[in-house]
Amino acid sequence: MWKSRKLVITGSEQLEVKELSKAEEISGKLQFQQLEDKFMHSVLENDKKTIDNGKLISDAISQGMSSFSPDLMFEQLVKNYTIAKQIYGESLVRLVSGYESDYIKKNIGIPEFQKELREKINQKIDELKEEGFLQKDNSLSEKGVELASLVLYFEELDKIVPKGIIGEKTSKKHFIYGEKESSRLYKKGDRYRDIALRKSLKLAIRRGHSYFDNKDLQVHERQSKGQTYIVYALDASGSMKGKKIDACKRAGIALAYKAINEKDKVGLIVFGSEVKEVIEPTVDFTMLLKEITRIKASKETDIVSTLQKAIELFPSEGITKHLILITDALPTKGDEPEKATLEEASIARSKGITISLIGINLDEKGKRLAEKIVELGEGRLYVVRNLENVDKIVLEDYYSVG
Secondary structure (H helix, E strand, O other), rough: OOOOEEEEOOOOOEEEEEEEHHHHHHHHHHHHHHHHHHHHHHHHHOOOHHHHHHHHHHHHHOOOOOEOOHHHHHHHHHHHHHHHHHHHHHHHHHHHHHHOHHEEEEEOHHHHHHHHHHHHHHHHHHHHOOOOOOOOOOOOOOOHHHHHHHHHHHHHHHHHOOOOOOOOOOOOOEEEEEEEEEEEEOOOOOOOOHHHHHHHHHHHHOOOOOOOHHHHHHEEEOOOOEEEEEEEEEEOHHHOOHHHHHHHHHHHHHHHHHHHOOOOOOEEEOOOOOEEEEEEEEHHHHHHHHHHHHOOOOOOHHHHHHHHHHHHOOHHHHEEEEEEEEEOOOOOOOOHHHHHHHHHHHHHHHEEEEEEEEOOOOOHHHHHHHHHHHHHHOOOOEEEOOOOHHHHHHHHHHHHHH
16 A cells, blocks of 8 residues: 655654554545545635634744744733743734734733733633634643635735746757647658648748758747656754744745646755755645645754755656755854865765755855755755745745756
8 A cells, every 4th residue: 555654753763653544544534535635624714813824823833933922922021021032023912912013012020911811811722722713721632733824825825826926947958749749851860740731831931941841940949847846945953033034934934836737846954953844756745835834943954964864855866856955054063064065065966956045144154055055956046035925036046956
């Protein structure tokens, strides 16, 4: 029976290997489909509460939270609202409390408001537990993660589809059964059905010929939609917490959605001080969606182990293999992290893997290292200043591969 395999590792130590039978996969997908149907119904019915609950959980994960402590949150908001807002994020505070940031800041010193704020926070946590989005100990439930993943999915599609960001990737390799593109001169062995009659006729007339000469014949040049394996490697170190990691998660969802629709396979590596999550290139969009949603930031950056793991994930056969590495900092793990990173990039390229790097607000030193990585990896470097553009850049890089 066919099985899907998911690895969860820390450094070189394997923590968990999940093997799902086909029946289990189908059961899981049916449960997710039921939640998706319910969420779609909420969207159609304009059920703002369900949608906001999904956003709340998504924001919590991006802020590095795996559970809620309403009393601690309240105490931090009262003690120093400015610092609390940095810890939790403005959006999360609004969704938990029901109040806008400026309103809380203005009234946080008033005892009556403090009492009301505590009640609001506790009510929201109780509501999330009643809906099954939190467990009894206030930790995130699987249902909560699934709801958050659906919110990310629908919000990202709503962003990229109307704006026309989704295009079509085509391989640069010529293929007799692909789509008609440009034309070229006929040569022995070409199929007669591929002769471009209009272009051949125009060329013969332009040359003053009263009949076709072999040198006048033009044939359609076709492009294949060759399969590509993409690994999306996302830096989940502490500096990526909040809006950075949220934007990168949304970009990963856009990539998975587009690439899988193009019959390509997408893998995932999540790294920080060590490689934390690995998914082999797959066409299982549901699994990728949920695992991308779970990503939260912590600790330092180990790009070397990420490159090593990426090399292992790609098959040896002659397909297009491309790694998209997304980070906001220099590697910090190891004695000579920069040197080791460049060595691994060179090894990856020798195995047929191209590497592109998307740097978020890199400093000059980080940019210089990034330039060396993509030079060795024969990929592209994108320096991001506006987080709104991360998904567009990731898709642009995907379209360039082939």
